[in-house]
Amino acid sequence: DAGITQSPRHKVTETGTPVTLRCHQTENHRYMYWYRQDPGHGLRLIHYSYGVKDTDKGEVSDGYSVSRSKTEDFLLTLESATSSQTSVYFCAISWKNEQFFGPGTRLTVL
């Protein structure tokens, strides 16, 4: 998993509650990414970061925010979770221009 950990690995929450997912890497990689995976859609980019406090939007960023206050941690926040955000969330890093993925977080919004 390229030294990537994600927490929590599973979470069940209710509509309207805030949720924060954490991605942690130990190799000082500059680029980090958040994707969501849904049946029939493959993986879609939510947000990415190209350094501390440097982030940008991906294809499906509505309803999500991110923060990166230190190199090793990239946080994904759902300010007010909705049922459409039920998904599996993957963090990735870029190393030698190739992307490597973490183990994922399965989020269920009831």
Next chain:
Amino acid sequence: QQQVKQSPQSLIVQKGGISIINCAYENTAFDYFPWYQQFPGKGPALLIAIRPDVSEKKEGRFTISFNKSAKQFSLHIMDSQPGDSATYFCAASGGTGGGADGLTFGKGTHLIIQP
């Protein structure tokens, strides 16, 4: 707008046969084309990748064929084994190739290798 189209959605191949998965892209700025393998409950794992300066890349039983003029690329798995049963994703990116741009993925192919 789906920028990377992958086919077939599912594929059944006999053990020892050749598995072929195809992808087509639209964005001519794409210059990096990886394939990922994913087992249930796991994250996608990078399998093999190609850049447009070559038409084919082989690593063990896995080969990528790339046709720049047709904007197509494919994954061939030779001597397919039951352990190859997984979901396969093609992807593409431009610029730094997996760097700042992120990856655009196909929708995936569920491959089953029958013993």
